Amino acid sequence: MPDTYDVAVVGAGPAGLAAAVESAAAGLGVVLIDAAGQPGGQYWRHYDENHARPDDRRGHHGLRTFTRLRERLDVLIGAGRIRYLPGHQVWLITRGEGGEFTLRLTPTTSPATDGTDGLSRAETARALILCPGGYDRQLPVPGWDLPGVMAAGGAQALLKGHRTLAGRRAVVAGTGPFLLPVATGLARAGAGVAAVVEANGTLGWLRDPVGTMSVPGKGVEALQYAALMARHRVPYRRGTVIREILGEGRVEAVRIARVDRADGRLAGPEEEIAADLVALGWGFTPSLELPLMLGAQTRRDVDGSLVVVVDDLQRSTVGGVYVAGEATGVGGAALAVAEGRLSAVALAVALRRAPESSREAVTAVIRRLRGEIRRGRRFAAAMHRAYPVPVAWTRWLTGSTLVCRCEEVSYGDLVRACRDLGAQDARTLKMLARPGMGWCQGRVCGFATAEIAACLNRRETTAEDLRPLSTRSLAVPVTLGELAALADDAPGG
Amino acid sequence: MTYQMTFRGAAVPAEPGQSVGAALVAAGILDWRTTRVGGRPRGMFCGIGVCFDCLITVDGVPNRRACLVPARDGMTLGDDAGDTVGREDGDAGHV
Numbered sequence: 001m002p003d004t005y006d007v008a009v010v011g012a013g014p015a016g017l018a019a020a021v022e023s024a025a026a027g028l029g030v031v032l033i034d035a036a037g038q039p040g041g042q043y044w045r046h047y048d049e050n051h052a053r054p055d056d057r058r059g060h061h062g063l064r065t066f067t068r069l070r071e072r073l074d075v076l077i078g079a080g081r082i083r084y085l086p087g088h089q090v091w092l093i094t095r096g097e098g099g100e101f102t103l104r105l106t107p108t109t110s111p112a113t114d115g116t117d118g119l120s121r122a123e124t125a126r127a128l129i130l131c132p133g134g135y136d137r138q139l140p141v142p143g144w145d146l147p148g149v150m151a152a153g154g155a156q157a158l159l160k161g162h163r164t165l166a167g168r169r170a171v172v173a174g175t176g177p178f179l180l181p182v183a184t185g186l187a188r189a190g191a192g193v194a195a196v197v198e199a200n201g202t203l204g205w206l207r208d209p210v211g212t213m214s215v216p217g218k219g220v221e222a223l224q225y226a227a228l229m230a231r232h233r234v235p236y237r238r239g240t241v242i243r244e245i246l247g248e249g250r251v252e253a254v255r256i257a258r259v260d261r262a263d264g265r266l267a268g269p270e271e272e273i274a275a276d277l278v279a280l281g282w283g284f285t286p287s288l289e290l291p292l293m294l295g296a297q298t299r300r301d302v303d304g305s306l307v308v309v310v311d312d313l314q315r316s317t318v319g320g321v322y323v324a325g326e327a328t329g330v331g332g333a334a335l336a337v338a339e340g341r342l343s344a345v346a347l348a349v350a351l352r353r354a355p356e357s358s359r360e361a362v363t364a365v366i367r368r369l370r371g372e373i374r375r376g377r378r379f380a381a382a383m384h385r386a387y388p389v390p391v392a393w394t395r396w397l398t399g400s401t402l403v404c405r406c407e408e409v410s411y412g413d414l415v416r417a418c419r420d421l422g423a424q425d426a427r428t429l430k431m432l433a434r435p436g437m438g439w440c441q442g443r444v445c446g447f448a449t450a451e452i453a454a455c456l457n458r459r460e461t462t463a464e465d466l467r468p469l470s471t472r473s474l475a476v477p478v479t480l481g482e483l484a485a486l487a488d489d490a491p492g493g
Numbered sequence: 494m495t496y497q498m499t500f501r502g503a504a505v506p507a508e509p510g511q512s513v514g515a516a517l518v519a520a521g522i523l524d525w526r527t528t529r530v531g532g533r534p535r536g537m538f539c540g541i542g543v544c545f546d547c548l549i550t551v552d553g554v555p556n557r558r559a560c561l562v563p564a565r566d567g568m569t570l571g572d573d574a575g576d577t578v579g580r581e582d583g584d585a586g587h588v
Contacts, residue, residue, distance in 0.1 A: 051508070051509045108542065109562050109563070147523035147524040148523050150539075157541050161515075163508065163515075164518055249524075408528055408531050438545075439544075439545035439548070443543050477545075
């Protein structure tokens with residue numbers, strides 16, 4: 001492998017796997033960097049393959065796609081055409097005078113447990129395909145920092161990745177179709193699921209029948225989950241939200257209430273449900289550290305999340321930087337795979353690696369992938385419209401409700417910063433009250449803080465509110481030693 | 494074989510392939526540090542390395558993400574001070 005790769009693919013989930021495999025198949029020199037120890041990302045997360053059991057992949061959707069991509073990845077790694085670096089996170093990307101990208105990596109579980117010193121390494125590439133994925137989006141609620149409250153995806157990750165049931169009696173709450181696989185997964189593993197608390201109504205699907213029908217396989221998937229919910233007798237509470245999570249030192253119960261369908265204002269009597277696990281999810285937040293670090297243009301998507309602007313070849317506004325998967329708009333694994341493929345094919349064409357003889361074939365592939373992506377986007381937009389974050393959600397908060405879990409900033413602190421200190425936007429709010437300034441750097445509270453900043457100033461949330469809470473000077477925390485080493489191996493240094 | 498770890502002196506078993514955090518949760522231990530200001534208990538939240546809630550001292554090394562660190566036989570988890578997360582450990586965090 002050369003010192004400078006044609007492309008560095010960051011992330012080995014659905015988009016990154018597809019991008020790496022297609023890039024290598026087109027003849028590009030590829031380095032594939034992934035934070036996890038094995039490929040699959042969040043969607044195809046599975047138990048440590050060194051200790052695999054046959055039933056580890058139970059309940060996985062689209063597994064055939066994963067198996068196929070995985071087999072091709074193994075072959076291409078074996079042939080020396082993909083350099084695969086699992087267990088590494090990219091914490092900094094800089095650009096040289098020749099336009100090449102230098103990626104600084106640090107072991108995910110730094111300091112490394114494998115005997116290395118845990119200091120960072122660097123890789124260089126002519127182009128980037130960034131596939132950073134996303135994680136559960138959160139809205140704060142009183143008591144949400146009690147032990148036993150988890151992100152919905154976290155409860156699922158414990159199950160799929162670690163064969164660990166996070167509780168015996170679960171309430172899964174928030175909004176969106178993702179609550180269903182989480183609830184049914186917990187139920188199948190033996191937990192009692194006391195309720196799925198869905199803020200919206202399932203009839204939302206019908207608001208956009210054209211969008212909903214644009215990916216027919218999804219309807220079948222929904223019916224499968226409905227059947228599983230019925231089999232495990234999981235109550236599906238539509239139009240309700242968790243008002244408060246109760247417990248002394250750990251979760252003991254939740255108090256739920258009905259909300260108005262139109263704007264999410266509390267509308268009904270409250271009811272208490274006992275639980276020792278609460279799994280929360282309000283859609284997903286894309287991980288935008290790397291695209292933002294490079295200066296890529298972003299926008300606010302249908303679901304309210306900040307996403308990277310890409311053209312119909314997955315190119316961001318920064319030359320040589322392609323982005324695929326959730327970072328371009330939350331849309332699920334099948335769409336991510338198509339975007340990963342398209343970015344690779346488009347990059348191969350741009351680097352003139354696509355052979356002249358196959359130009360027509362390449363054009364046909366691009367046209368097919370674009371069609372697939374268009375349909376996937378239409379479906380995702382229909383889902384986002386059916387499962388919105390309720391407009392009036394900040395009205396559920398009390399003054400003492402923690403918004404930023406790291407710096408322990410309450411809703412009351414944010415109200416004071418706006419009313420008394422005059423913060424009119426998220427950036428000022430962050431400076432004055434410190435939400436998003438702790439360990440996670442606003443990954444968890446960023447969306448909520450942006451919405452609160454806009455709401456307290458009586459206006460709609462904009463991309464400008466979201467950006468300061470999504471931008472990080474370093475993509476992951478590193479040690480002073482790793483920072484200091486930058487000076488030592490700077491060009492010419 | 495099942496690994497054996499210790500958390501503040503108590504035995505915590507782990508299956509090979511499990512994370513430190515998963516093993517603690519499976520053992521019924523839901524929190525293992527407290528916050529700096531309010532002294533609130535913290536354990537697993539995002540479960541995938543994003544939120545840093547689950548920071549823990551592993552074999553004397555502070556501030557490791559329990560959800561990501563693979564369990565190993567003989568690991569010592571937690572510290573005597575109860576893992577209050579501070580900033581005097583030399584970690585640059587975000588500058």
